[in-house]
Amino acid sequence: MNEVLQVIRQHRSIRKFKNIPLTGEQIEAIVDAAQMAPTSAHLQPFSMIGITDRELRKKIAVHSNNPWIEECGYFYIFCTDLHRLMLAANPDQQEKVSSNLGYSYFYQTAVLSAALALQNANLAAESMGLGAVIIGGINEALPALDEWLDLPDFVIPLAGLAVGVPDEFPEQKPRLPRSAVFFENQYNRDLKSQVEQYDREVEEYYSARTNNKRKVSWSGKFISMLEKDLPLSGYTEYVKSKGFDLK
Amino acid sequence: MNEVLQVIRQHRSIRKFKNIPLTGEQIEAIVDAAQMAPTSAHLQPFSMIGITDRELRKKIAVHSNNPWIEECGYFYIFCTDLHRLMLAANPDQQEKVSSNLGYSYFYQTAVLSAALALQNANLAAESMGLGAVIIGGINEALPALDEWLDLPDFVIPLAGLAVGVPDEFPEQKPRLPRSAVFFENQYNRDLKSQVEQYDREVEEYYSARTNNKRKVSWSGKFISMLEKDLPLSGYTEYVKSKGFDLK
Incomplete structure (x- = not known):
C-alpha cells in the first residue's frame, strides 16, 4: 500500500497536543497543499485564516467550547470566499453579481471547494507526522467570530483545523x-x-x-x-x- | 517532501483516459479511502454510486455534457446522504427528524463531509498512478439523474469523480x-x-x-x-x- 493510502487509512482525529508550535515551513506546506485542491472552474472560493493571537485563540476556544483550539500547535479557520469576485466586479456590475452569488448553487459550490482544500490540509498535516482535528463547531462562536475576523460578505467560517504534535493515539x-x-x-x-x-x-x-x-x-x-x-x-x-x- | 505532499502538489485534473477499466482492487481502495475521511460527529452523511451500466454512463455524459464520464475507467457519483437517519427513526419520530434535517446547517454539514470523502478518493486515485477529475456539472443532468439513480429524500448527487489511466499530462x-x-x-x-x-x-x-x-x-x-x-x-x-x- 502506498504512503498516501497509508496516511488516509491511519487517520484519527487528534484532540490532545504537545505544547510545541508548528514551524513556518509546516504552516506554509499545509496552506500550499490546501491551495492545490481542485475547485469548480478554478474558482478557488475559499480562504484560510491562521489564528496566532493568543487572546483571539482563547476567545474562539471558549465561545465554541473546543479547548483544543487553544492547546494545538497552529489553528486555521477555513472559510467559503466569493468576496474576491465582488472586488473584481465594476460598480455597475456589483448588484447583479451579488444577487447571482446568492443562489444556493454557489453556496454549495463554495462549501464543497473549501472542504476539498480542507482535506488536503488535513492530510498534509498528517503526512508530516502531525495530528489534526477538523472543528465544525466553530459556528457556535458566530456571529461574534465573524466580527473578530472582520469577514466581508460571501465569506463564512466553515470549519477550524487544529494541528499540532499529537499527544494521544486514539482508537479508530x-x-x-x-x-x-x-x-x-x-x-x-x-x-x-x-x-x-x-x-x-x-x-x-x-x-x-x-x-x-x-x-x-x-x-x-x-x-x-x-x-x-x-x-x-x-x-x-x-x-x-x-x-x-x-x- | 513526503509522498503525500508530492501527490497533492502534482495534482492536475485529467480528462483524457486510456481505454482501460479500473480493477476491483482499485475501485474498492478508492471507496475505502473515501470512508476514512473525518465527518462531523462521525455522521458519515454521504454515499457513493459507481456507474458501471454503459447505457446509464452514456445518458449521464450526454445530459451533463461531460464526455469523459463515458470515456473514463470508472465513474463514481458522490452524494450527500442523511437518508440512513430517516431509516433509523421510529415512525412517530420521522416527521420531527425530517423537519430538523431540513435546516441549512445539516445541508452544509452533509456537503462538507461528502467533499472531504471525495478529496480522499481523488488523492487515493492519484496516488495509485491513476488520473481523475471531479465533475460538479453532473447537476446539469438533474432532475433526471435523481430518477435514474432512485435517490431518496436527503440524498443529492453533488459531484462525479471520473477515474482512469491518464492519457494526457496537462499543465498546472x-x-x-x-x-x-x-x-x-x-x-x-x-x-x-x-x-x-x-x-x-x-x-x-x-x-x-x-x-x-x-x-x-x-x-x-x-x-x-x-x-x-x-x-x-x-x-x-x-x-x-x-x-x-x-x-
Missing part, C-alpha cells in the same frame, strides 16, 4: 459497512438492517474503548438530538446575512 | 497568490490589486498553454457569467424537493 471508530455507502448504478433503499447492525457495532466500540466509555449507538446519538426542537434557524439567518440568500 | 493552472487566500488573525479586505495581478497571470497562462489557448482572465470569466440573469433557482427548488428546505 468503525465506519458504516461499505455496502451501506457504496452502490452500483442505483441507490439501495433497503439499508435498515445494515444500519441496525452498525448501531450494535458502534455501541460495542463505545463501551469497549479505553477512554470516554459510554453506552450509545450510532443512529441513537443523532435521533435523540433530532427528535427535539433544534435552534438552528439562526444559522440560516447568519448565512443569508452574508449574501448567500439561498434563493 | 497558477493558483491565487498565497497572500490572497491566507490571512493572519483577520481577513484582509485590501485584495483588489492582488486579484488584478492574478488576472494578468491567468491571462498569460491561457494564451501560452499548449492546448485550448484563449484570451480570458480569471475574474473576467466569472464576471461575464455573473452579470447576466442566471437560471439557477431551479437548482434550489430541486434541493428543497429533497427535504433540505434550507430554513
